[in-house]
Amino acid sequence: MNIKAEYGSELLDRLSKDLSVEFGKGFSRSNLFQVRQFYLKFSKIQTLSGQLTWSHYTDMIKADNDLEVSFYVKQCEKENWSLRELKRQMKGVVFYRLALSKNTADVLEIALIFSTNIFVLIILS
Numbered sequence: 001m002n003i004k005a006e007y008g009s010e011l012l013d014r015l016s017k018d019l020s021v022e023f024g025k026g027f028s029r030s031n032l033f034q035v036r037q038f039y040l041k042f043s044k045i046q047t048l049s050g051q052l053t054w055s056h057y058t059d060m061i062k063a064d065n066d067l068e069v070s071f072y073v074k075q076c077e078k079e080n081w082s083l084r085e086l087k088r089q090m091k092g093v094v095f096y097r098l099a100l101s102k103n104t105a106d107v108l109e110i111a112l113i114f115s116t117n118i119f120v121l122i123i124l125s
Contacts, residue, residue: 037061041069052076055083059090068095 012029019027041061042048048057056076063069072095076086 034058034061041066049073049077051080053083056081056086059083059086063090063095071095071098 012032016027016029016032019032038057038061042057052073060069060072063072072086072090075081075089075094079085081089
């Protein structure tokens with residue numbers, strides 16, 4: 001095994017232990033990995049939205065590219081998407097459907113109508 005890879009694999013574990021001892025809970029290896037991914041995706045953005053939660057951001061960092069991330073950030077802000085709605089829209093690949101569509105307004109409208117109907121069905125059931 002490569003010495004550099006060995007060092008890197010132990011770094012988050014050690015950092016997690018040190019931060020947990022110093023500051024308490026919330027510094028698991030997986031949380032530190034998400035914080036690093038967040039920094040890599042959003043390091044160029046000066047101001048983050050106060051409307052979005054950490055959970056919104058951790059889902060958005062799974063997106064394939066920066067343009068997709070920006071799209072979902074703007075849509076969450078504009079449409080006030082909950083985390084559940086963001087996950088549904090990402091799973092439905094709305095970004096790619098819009099990118100391939102000649103009529104983006106219709107695709108967005110259909111996606112939003114569908115999400116409203118799902119919400120109503122969940123409440124009624």
